[in-house]
Amino acid sequence: MNRLTIDVRPGDYALAKLPPGSPLPSLSTSDGLVSVTSTPDEVSVVSLTDIAPAGAKVDQGWRLLTVRGPLEFTLTGIMASLAGSLAAAGVPLYAMSTFDTDHILVKATDLDRAVVALREAGHEVHA
Template sequence: MKRLTVDVRPGEYSIAKLPPASPLPTLPTSDGLVSITSTPDEVSVVSLTAIAPPAEKVDRGWRLLTVRGPLEFTLTGIMASLAGSLAAAGVPLYAMSTFDTDHILVKASDLDRAVVALREAGHEVHA
C-alpha cells in the first residue's frame, strides 16, 4: 500500500439513525461532510453535531479523518490499510466513501491513538 495523506477535519461529528422511509433531511454542507444513506431499514445521517437532525438514535463524539484524493476506483486496499492499522491499535471506526475519496470517523477519545497508529503504518497524518 502506498503512503496515504490523511487530514483530521475540524469539529465533532454525529451519526444519526432515522426511521425507515423518513424524508431525507436538508442540511447545510458548506461546513463539513454530510452523508445521508437510505435503506429499506433505516436512514443514516453523518454530519457535524451542530447540524445533526433530531433522531431516534444519535451517537455523538466522532472525529473525521479524510484521505486526500481524488482516488481512482481502480485502487485497492486503501480502506483495508487504514482499518487494519486502526484495528491493530484497538480503535473502532465508522468507514464511508464518496466519489473522490475515503473517510473514517473515530471517537474523539480515540483520535490520538488513531493518529499514532496511522503514522506508524507509514501514512502522513495532518492533525
C-alpha cells in the same frame, strides 16, 4: 499500499439514525461533510453534531479523517490499510467513501491513538 495523506478535519461529528422511510433531511454542507444513506431498514446521517437531524437516535463524539484525493477507482486496499492499522491499535471506526475519496470517523477519545497508528503504518497524517 502506498503512503496515504490523511487530514484530521475540524469539528465534532455525529452519527444519526432515522426510522426507515423517513424523508431525507436537508442539511447544510458548508461547514463539513454530510452523508445521508437510505436503506429499507434505516436512514443514516453523518454530520457535524450541531446540525444532526432532530428526532434521530444520535451517537456523538466522532472525529473525521479524510484521505486526500481524488483516488482512482482502480486503487485497492486503501480502506483495508486504514482499518487494519486502526484495528491493530484497538481503535473502532466508522468507514465511508465518496466519489473522490475515503473517510473514516473515530471517537474523539481515540483520535490520538488513531493518528499514532496511522503514522506508524507509514501514512502522513495532518492533525
